[in-house]
Amino acid sequence: MAVVGAVPVVGAVPVGRGPSRAGPPAARAQVPYAAAMSQPARILVYGVYGAGKSTLAARLADRLNLPWYPVDDLLWQPGWVEVPVAEQRSRIEAICRRDRWILDGAYHGWRDVPLARADLVVGLDYPRWLSFWRLLRRTVRRLLTGEEICNGNRESLGSVLSRDSVLVWHVTAYGRARRRMRAWQADPSGPPVLLFRSPAALTRWLADLPR
Structure with a gap:
C-alpha cells in the first residue's frame, strides 16, 4: 500500500521522481510520491484504446476542480480530417504551459510535451481482453x-471494418502502450506514475481522493 499524503492507495504502483538514499525501502518508495501527489495540478491520463481514459479524465476534473482538455478534440477536425502533427504539438504546448490541466492521452509527435510538465501520470494498465471488450x-x-x-x-461501419479501425489499432498498439507506461514508471527522471491494473483498484483510489 502506498500513501498519498494521508490517503491510502490500494492496488496501484507508485513511483517517485527519484530514489531517496535514506530510510527503509518502504519510505524510499512513498516519500517522494506523497510529496508529488499532495496537490496535483497537471495530470496526464494514459492507456490503450478503450481503457477509459476520457471517463477517468472527466471524473478527475470534477473531483479535483481541474480543466480537462479532451485530446481527440484537439487532433480531429470535422470529416475525420486529422490536424497536422505540427499543429497538434502547438496546441498541446499551449495547454501544457498553463498551470492546471488534465489531458487524456499522449501521442507520437508531441508525447514529450505533457511528460515534461505533468506532476502526475495515471496509467490504465488493464488486461488486453478487458480494454478490447470495453472498446468493442x-x-x-x-x-x-x-x-x-x-x-x-461519427463512427461508421466502413471505418470500423477498415484496416485503420480503432479495433485494429488496439490490437497493434496494446503492447507498445503497456511497455511505454511501465518504462515511464521505471524512469526516475520523469513525473510520478500510478499504474492501475484493474478498475476496482482505480475505483478505490478515486473514492479516497480529497475533494
Whole structure:
C-alpha cells in the first residue's frame, strides 16, 4: 500500500521522481510520491484504446476542480480530417504551459510535451481482453446511436471494418502502450506514475481522493 499524503492507495504502483538514499525501502518508495501527489495540478491520463481514459479524465476534473482538455478534440477536425502533427504539438504546448490541466492521452509527435510538465501520470494498465471488450462495446454503441465525437464526427461501419479501425489499432498498439507506461514508471527522471491494473483498484483510489 502506498500513501498519498494521508490517503491510502490500494492496488496501484507508485513511483517517485527519484530514489531517496535514506530510510527503509518502504519510505524510499512513498516519500517522494506523497510529496508529488499532495496537490496535483497537471495530470496526464494514459492507456490503450478503450481503457477509459476520457471517463477517468472527466471524473478527475470534477473531483479535483481541474480543466480537462479532451485530446481527440484537439487532433480531429470535422470529416475525420486529422490536424497536422505540427499543429497538434502547438496546441498541446499551449495547454501544457498553463498551470492546471488534465489531458487524456499522449501521442507520437508531441508525447514529450505533457511528460515534461505533468506532476502526475495515471496509467490504465488493464488486461488486453478487458480494454478490447470495453472498446468493442463502445464502438457498437456509437454505431447504433450515431453519437457525435471529435468535433461532430461519427463512427461508421466502413471505418470500423477498415484496416485503420480503432479495433485494429488496439490490437497493434496494446503492447507498445503497456511497455511505454511501465518504462515511464521505471524512469526516475520523469513525473510520478500510478499504474492501475484493474478498475476496482482505480475505483478505490478515486473514492479516497480529497475533494
